[in-house]
Amino acid sequence: MFYDRAKIYVKGGDGGNGIVAFRREKYVPEGGPSGGDGGKGGDVVMVADEGLRTLIDFKYKQHYKAGRGEHGQGKNMHGRGAEDMVLQVPLGTVVRNAETDEIIADFIFHGQKVVVAQAGRGGRGNTRFVSSQNRVPEFAEKGEPGQERWLLLELKLLADVGLVGFPNVGKSTIISRVSAAKPKIADYPFTTLSPNLGVVRVDEGNSFVLADIPGLIEGAHTGAGLGHHFLRHLERTKILIHVLDLSELPDRTPWDDFDIINRELKAYKASLAERPQIVAANKMDLPGAEERLGELKERLGDQYEVFAISAATGAGLPLLMQRAFQLVQDAEKNVVTEPAEREIRHVHVTPQERFQIFRDEAGIFVVSGEEVERHVAMTDFENEAAVKRLQRIFKKMGLDQGLREKGAKAGDVIRIKELEFDFAD
Incomplete structure (x- = not known):
């Protein structure tokens, strides 16, 4: 699992x-x-x-x-x-x-x-x-x-390339074709319920990590369809391959799918929508796909590269993976490795109170604070000399005076963590 x-x-x-x-x-x-x-x-x-x-x-x-x-x-x-x-x-x-x-x-x-x-x-x-x-x-x-x-x-998976798209568009079939990953593949939505990683070897000595992200749906950025759980795995990818189903769908068109998924990416995190993205027009082996491919290219224009593929037959996948590898290399070159210009940083130290005192509904004075609680935890209360030392520490810290200023009188109950004692003025 x-x-x-x-x-x-x-x-x-x-x-x-x-x-x-x-x-x-x-x-x-x-x-x-x-x-x-x-x-x-x-x-x-x-x-x-x-x-x-x-x-x-x-x-x-x-x-x-x-x-x-x-x-x-x-x-x-x-x-x-x-x-x-x-x-x-x-x-x-x-x-x-x-x-x-x-x-x-x-x-x-x-x-x-x-x-x-x-x-x-x-x-x-x-x-x-x-x-x-x-x-x-x-x-x-x-x-x-x-x-x-x-x-x-x-x-959050560390992958170079992420496969995104609606459920059942063929992402799992693609990763099973181009890598040794063996995800569950079936002809119904949400077959994949967890991300899959695979290593794609382009040629001798060159490879990248590909992530098959479970299908996204409209409203994913709000958590619909486990959207939050899936979207975060895209945060560290360098590029995205947007997989579209070019077979005949009764409710949606490939360009509708493309717009919906990109809106979800932008709504979740703006940087995801700005990430380099190429389009994989899948299921080109089915009737009518060629006509929809032409309209898809016309609607997307020159902004996105479109690769016609068939995950079922493997057609077009080598060219798609080659281009993905080139984009990964380009993304790595664009990462700034030189140290940034030296800046002068001004650090302002804000002194914190050594302890806080408040009175609860039962009238008990509750004292909190890391330093006070540490001294109490490290004191052996069965040793009279150790208890006297703690009293001296509290006096030097100003705790006695602080309790008086809050209205504590002799006989009032003071609580520090699990320790309770009577105040003696």
């Missing part, structure tokens, strides 16, 4: 906990702190693999969680970091944040790597907190939680 969409959950590995330890050796009566740091968790990394063609692996497994770093040990021994979790995806995969729709990665070349969920760093052992004011720290940090989120994976 061909799967080109998937939704998965990824979580970077949590960092290992730092440890509270002290030297306890013979002849060292007052040994200092010796707690080691926790190891870093594993990242979740996606890697592009040119050997893959579908997202089917993510259909049957949706949750991916990297390993946690090892905890620190005494004698200043640090925990080992966890290995990264590597997920392989096909070329052409676009990864988005499911919540914000932000593009996280766009895989366009083999071996490309992107970290999609960062690991948490290891917590520091008590050795790290020695100072002139605190010679024997009795607290350590817990490991930082790894990043977690839901991702949307969308595959």
